[in-house]
Amino acid sequence: MRKKLLYLLLLVPYFGFAQAPSTALLGTKTLYLPKQTKFTPVPGGYKAVYINFVGRHGARHLTKDIKLSYAYATVSKADSLNVLTTAGKTLKQFILNLGKEEENHVASISESGANELRGIAERMFTNQKDVFTSDEKVLVSTTKKGRTKESAEAFLAGLKTKSAPLSQNITFNYADDDHLRFYDFSKTYDEFKENGNWTIAYQKLAKAKKLNDIANRFAQKFFKPNYLAKLSQTDKINFVEDVYGFYTILNAVSAEIKAVGLSPKDLNFKTFFTPADLAALNTLGNAEDFLKKAPGLNNNGIQVRVAAPLLADFINTTDAYLKNKPVIADLRFAHAETIAPFAALMGIHGAAEATNNILTFEQVWKAENVIPFSANIQWIVYQNPTNGTHLVKFLLNEKEVAINGLSTKTFPYYNWIAVREHYLKKLKTLNLGLQDNMHEYLLKLK
Incomplete structure (x- = not known):
């Protein structure tokens, strides 16, 4: 089922292709707009030091001739x-x-897609300047698909307009498919x-x-x-x-x-x-995405558990930064099929709730909010150099979000130790350890 149009579009005059993205909600083909522009002040004594990021490719052309x-x-x-x-x-x-x-x-991604990604990168730099004050390295990971590499290049172009030295400090990890196209390797998920x-x-x-x-x-x-x-x-x-x-x-x-x-x-x-x-075709397309890639009827179903390798990777890379700072940002570029289950597995409020009534699923999940073109999830890590503690803020499409089952007195900032413990418990229930072979996990997933 192709990806569709929200009923809101029917209430807006059609002006051809020059429509602003906000007036054209098309499920997973919705053009990207940041969901938030003013952010909660960082708690006193903390500053941003590291970014863990995964994003969907930008707006694209058809995927087949x-x-x-x-x-x-x-x-x-x-x-x-x-x-x-x-x-x-x-x-x-x-x-x-x-x-x-x-x-x-x-x-391939389109001109609109490249512009989306450049904008996300420029805002990342502007909002997290403390992260990019050094000449430390950035790791960029993609899938085997060319549009994810094109998306990475567009994103980096946005960063480089803000910080030219970054161009000398980028390492590429192409075809990181165990973490970013995990859904390709599970026969049971197929x-x-x-x-x-x-x-x-x-x-x-x-x-x-x-x-x-x-x-x-x-x-x-x-x-x-x-x-x-x-x-x-x-x-x-x-x-x-x-x-x-x-x-x-x-x-x-x-x-x-x-x-x-x-x-x-x-x-x-x-x-x-x-x-x-x-309106009907839009709803049906969004429902198929919700059922096959997102919380669907069971937010612990295989369509969510298949994303466990990416959650483990986010913990491992955050641990690596806190231990020896190999990179100041891990930037990954993937697909809607990556973002939707990862958001559900993380427990992001508004992206992780299942339904027992498919006729009302849009009350708990909307494709244009979770996986539009250029959708992204960010973990921003903050450090207090005085006491050495760390906080994490979670962003979905640049919006501060809450994590189901995880409490904090300083929302949207969460204590890293509590975050790590919360997700390790979740991975344990899935029989996956941080150092396990992720490919084997996917092959054996039931």
Whole structure:
């Protein structure tokens, strides 16, 4: 299911691709905006000394060639058989136009994505200047995917505009997939994604949102009856989800659309959807993310436990800094599938609550708040040089957040010793030690 549009969008006039990110909430394809700009003062005697960071890649293009999509294949075949309606011919041209824009950009971050990441980096430097006052090293880790490397470069460009010496002190750790694409290595998690109990909840929601009716009405716009009759219900659902996915990517690639001489009217996929259909498809897409990557029906389910290697890595790297300061910042760039379960495993309030009623899941979890493009989690470590104690502040998308089950008298600042003990207990319940083989853990995860 493609990532979708929150109902708020339906209340805002559509101004083409020049919309501000705040007016276009598209689930995981929501453009990034910081969630907070004024912060709680640091307790007296403490200053920031270290940053532990993981972020999703920036706003991106489609992840596969549009010619490989079901919608492209179906429309092309129908056109060759002369069974497209007038609307179908218009849709085909929109798809071809999007393909023109996407040429040579597939799976890469967009100009908007690069700007998101530069902005996060610049604000990090401005807000945590004490961390960047020395010539200490920074470690940058990515996954095997090119868009995470592109995201790292964009982020570093933002830091370097504030601190040129940083360019001489950066170490790269490419393809750190045990920590950042942990979901690739668990066969049990793969089985859960395909056939887990979440599918029952999803089908309940799909029935409530009348997905079959939406798909049927949508397909009727584009194909003549004799061809339409040959499409199965699954075909129609795949078709509407593909076209919806094309629609939701447009804000992310606005600069590239303009660069190839196209305008909003050349890619007006929205015209084929009713407002109610957009709202339903948005909710369904967000639900699938919630159920498969986030707290879902069980915030201790495999879709959350699979992120344990990253939590162990955050503790280990924080320990390493406190012991011998190898780097002043660990900067990781990954995916939505990394951020959502990690936020849940950490117990971040607003990102870690499960539901027992899928029809109301949006009351406890919203994709655009947790995993928009460039989503990020930061642990900011503060030191009191007088007594040697440390505090940690947690940020989700640059917003100070609370940790479920962990108390503090100085919110949003938590005592590091208490934080470490809290998370070590959590890892112990998952049968994972800090020095264990993370790859083996993932292979054996049940």
